[in-house]
Amino acid sequence: MITRLSQLFLRTLRDDPADAEVASHKLLVRAGYVRRIAPGVYSWLPLGLRVLREVERVVREEMDAIGAQEILLPALLPREPYETSNRWTEYGAGLFRLKDRKGNDYMLGPTHEELFALTVKGEYNSYKDFPVTLYQVQTKYRDEERPRAGILRGREFVMKDSYSFDLTDEGLAASYQAHRDAYERILQRLGVKYVIVSATSGAMGGSASEEFLAESPIGEDTYVRCIESGYAANVEAVKTLAPAAIPFDGQPEAKVYDTPDTPTIESLVDWANGATGVSNEASKTFTAADTLKNIMVKTRVPGGEWELLGIGIPGDREVDEKRLEAALTPAEYVLITETDFKNNPFLVKGYIGPKALQANGIRYLVDPRVVDGTSWITGADEEGKHVVGLVAGRDFTPDGTIEAAEVRDGDPSPDGAGPLVAARGIEVGHVFQLGRKYTDAFGVDVLGENGKPVRPTMGSYGIGVSRLVAVMAEQQHDDKGLRWPAEVSPANVHLVIANKDDAAREGAEALAAELDRAGLSVILDDRKASPGVKFKDSELLGVPLVVVVGRGFAEGNVELRDRFTGESREVPAGTALAEVLAAVRG
């Protein structure tokens, strides 16, 4: 196929779009790949659509290779199945909802667990039919609060979602692994630098879950990894490495002190280490890590009542709201208000301690570092008083632990192999072992081998097709423009006519025709523009191999430029076809 720039529906832009902040967004707009229609809603112009379709092709090939079968469900979905699974409500404002002319409720599908479960229920009824994995490549909708960075986080986007149905946990594990491997192959073919992190499963329910994050400083997901062991996890999923318990023996009794003017952890530590404090007595210098701060929230499971919850974490750490949210899900939480303090007078603001909580039957969860035998300075449940030497397991017994404290660079990896390092990434894929949440919800039962009904267990797997276009642009661009991996480039070759002589033009046309006959796709820059403009556009558009028919053509040479390395070399025009074929086909 030959695509002539003189005819292609394309205008490259010299200036960055005003609303663009990240490089991929700027370049995809400047290079005429996408255009904004509304916040998070984009058009795909010819070259952009080609890259999108190539990514879809790669994804399909890898899905087909693991035996997944493609189907296509509607994007316009009736409310009922999502009511049954409770997600009609759970999705909150993130769901586009609408009514049809008869007033019936519909939604635009963000993900399709419900309908795939129902689809399998509709077709299959025997253990002999399993396992089965179905997938679709589909336009999906999420009413993001903050659509961002062009197609990177859109409200209308293309996603490949697949769903495995197995009769055993071992089967599910195998389906999960097959998808995990397929996603690795997809990302490798697209040249995406990624890391697989343990993830919490959020509103999806289920157990084992990993995210594929494309490494990028502009990513919205923070993850940590341990260089020594390769451990990597979404921050929400990091399990704190708990220290060993400490014997109670010999630990002094807890004592309550007047601690005036200690409204902050810092001032409390200053008091402890000060002249009127307890530092000398304890023969140590206290730090914020020796204090235990107690945060009060109210939580509510869907459909339930609000309940008070106390959370104790070492004073040197902040609560990480995302981790707290993930730890509590599906319950939601809010901080308590003045009214709550009034209604619960045993909560002394600024001086809340474990004792009052436990005495009043308030659930109390602590950071995993608060192991038995650790000694804490904490609130004494009286205005202006703190207790020193309050020992966990001896003086108070929490109801459990909670992963609510922030994770910090240098924290020990959960596998004990070394320190954690934080980085940022863009979620491009997600694999879940869902289990039976949806087959339970819809009563998906099939006849088992023993004649009794058996309920399939599901896996759910998603990869962001349109997002991957942005991710490739983000990871692989340089300051001159886009750079596409050969696998998904909008053309195999970008052939620039940079010589006005008729002979050169004819030579370029002949070469383009030869390349076309050899099955390559060629972008042919046959415009009446200066070589400089054409070179700039070839760099901006990002086809990995640029061939220039320029000044050297008079001496019988054409130039091959590698868009990734920037290297160029002259080759005889007569060998250009062979050289290009060798370069493209590796």
Next chain:
Amino acid sequence: MITRLSQLFLRTLRDDPADAEVASHKLLVRAGYVRRIAPGVYSWLPLGLRVLREVERVVREEMDAIGAQEILLPALLPREPYETSNRWTEYGAGLFRLKDRKGNDYMLGPTHEELFALTVKGEYNSYKDFPVTLYQVQTKYRDEERPRAGILRGREFVMKDSYSFDLTDEGLAASYQAHRDAYERILQRLGVKYVIVSATSGAMGGSASEEFLAESPIGEDTYVRCIESGYAANVEAVKTLAPAAIPFDGQPEAKVYDTPDTPTIESLVDWANGATGVSNEASKTFTAADTLKNIMVKTRVPGGEWELLGIGIPGDREVDEKRLEAALTPAEYVLITETDFKNNPFLVKGYIGPKALQANGIRYLVDPRVVDGTSWITGADEEGKHVVGLVAGRDFTPDGTIEAAEVRDGDPSPDGAGPLVAARGIEVGHVFQLGRKYTDAFGVDVLGENGKPVRPTMGSYGIGVSRLVAVMAEQQHDDKGLRWPAEVSPANVHLVIANKDDAAREGAEALAAELDRAGLSVILDDRKASPGVKFKDSELLGVPLVVVVGRGFAEGNVELRDRFTGESREVPAGTALAEVLAAVRG
């Protein structure tokens, strides 16, 4: 590619679905091609999706061949452009509307004239860029009042829509013709029997417009054609062949008669031909065609006031509501009420005549048959009185003509070549010369050759991709099941293993592998089912070439069955590959 029925996500059904009325719907469901999710909203299962994709491929090939360039616009569209074009309102209840989390209005795109005009405006600014034609293959949405026949008239459906932009009327005519030709090629490749009919352009605006109707007795569109000349038109678009004017000379004067008990046209004709009537005097026998009935409606252009309109048509014809609607569009109309009669006492119910209408300044449009010199029996604007011999052009002068009367079998073709015959069809394509409606609305101007701005003129073209799947099923099925044209069949060959011997099974597997290597796609029925069940499924699924490895395999033969003709023949297994290749590649 080999698709094993033992593994394919497919369950064929023995019984017709309860909600299906037409054959294509029944068969597509029974054969496991589609499944209903909600009214007019369907899932595509593996084989159905393959056919859909093949139709898309054919459409793309023909679009690319005429130089159209593919892009992809969103389905989720902001309100503003459709507000500008007035279609946000005009679409009425047929549009899915929704709000995002910020309360902004969005819609699901039913067609994209607005955004394509804006897209071209955004990229192009010089006459040098034109002409350009853009297209997309996209999921579209219309909230049909009566979704029908499965995917035939869905609310979520796949359509190819394209838009041409030219600077001259000649250019538009050429772009229109190119699309018209491409649509003919598409329908021919799909084996669709179709007719091209003149059409009104409905809410789309614009002038020249033709519809591609697939011939089918279950079609919702009635069209007429003239066998002699090949003329064909949507009933809404039929222009009445007006008779020649008649001289006034010698025609008697109009006379008012008492016509008691003549509430109907029939009774009026009886009176005229009766003893107290005027038949003897006029030396003729009157028929209903000699009477002129006047229908009163109120019309309103969008945003305007309701106005009275009188419509005069020969008494032997009924008003065709669709034709009337098409004739008045974009104005809407309603019949007048008792209140209107009260407010306009000159309207004597049952006796309305042209005189009172014209005397009171009411707009009065007549059927094109009411030419100058025709003489009519009509209302005399007094209770119980009619006027006889009221001559058009002499005794009253209408404000114009209107195509509101029904078209009947046997009516003369507008080209005068012979009688019209009515038939039914399914609209599968539509080509419009839109003109500048949308480039005017959005001020799309580009620099002209002479340095002055020039406004492009648009064509709009649509073909129903998912609907075509239903149309092929409808036109080409037989009583045993579906029959797909080779061009879009879900596989090239359906290979049935109908022999339990290991040798036969191995032979079939070897043949499937050979076909696969030769680049053919094979559905291999390797299930443990009886030959009868397998044969029935092969007929239901509708792959045009069925190969059976059955009893004859012991003698070294396999059977080739033609699903369209029903013919079968035995060929030596050793030549099966060559025979199949010959059959598939023609």
